[in-house]
Amino acid sequence: MSEGRVAKDSRRPVYVISVAATLVAAHPRTLRIYEDEGLVCPARTPTNIRLYSDEDIRRITWIRHLTRERGVNLAGIRLLFELEERLGARILEALYAEGTRKRTAEGTRKRTAEAAAETAAANGSRPDPDNR
Structure with missing residues (x-):
């Protein structure tokens, strides 16, 4: 790894729900539904704000593909x-x-x-x- 670069942990929660929703082209309510259904489990801050990791984003992208392209409920x-x-x-x-x-x-x-x-x-x- 070159100097000055830090290894990125794909499980580190960094995105608030509005940013995560933008990244996956979904409404924030959709992400809340996925959480309610137990499909994704974002981290929470001490003030209860959802934080999504890159791994969560990949999982949501996969969920969206399965629902939209494959017709899976x-x-x-x-x-x-x-x-x-x-x-x-x-x-x-x-x-x-x-x-x-x-x-x-x-x-x-x-x-x-x-x-x-x-x-x-x-x-x-x-x-x-x-x-x-």
């Missing part, structure tokens, strides 16, 4: 988001399990190689490199 979008979260969790669990299996297999290979080396040393010979 808000209940359908909520279901899609729930499925996305479940699948995301399952994918993370699968990746974790795969990593655990790989670490276990690597540990087993390492212990087998060490045992072979110890046996060979005890017998006064070198382990066969082709017989792992």
Whole structure:
């Protein structure tokens, strides 16, 4: 990263509702409806002002695409988001399990190689490199 540039956190809430609405070409009331439906959850200031992040803006843009271009209603979008979260969790669990299996297999290979080396040393010979 070059000097003077700060990494941008896409989850950092920065846009008030009027700016967020302008960015997504929607009325502020539309954003409130999305919030009421549980589709977006903007941060709140201590004085209860909604603040939207870049991630919220991306999500709202996607909601608008699904409703306007694909004809999906808000209940359908909520279901899609729930499925996305479940699948995301399952994918993370699968990746974790795969990593655990790989670490276990690597540990087993390492212990087998060490045992072979110890046996060979005890017998006064070198382990066969082709017989792992």
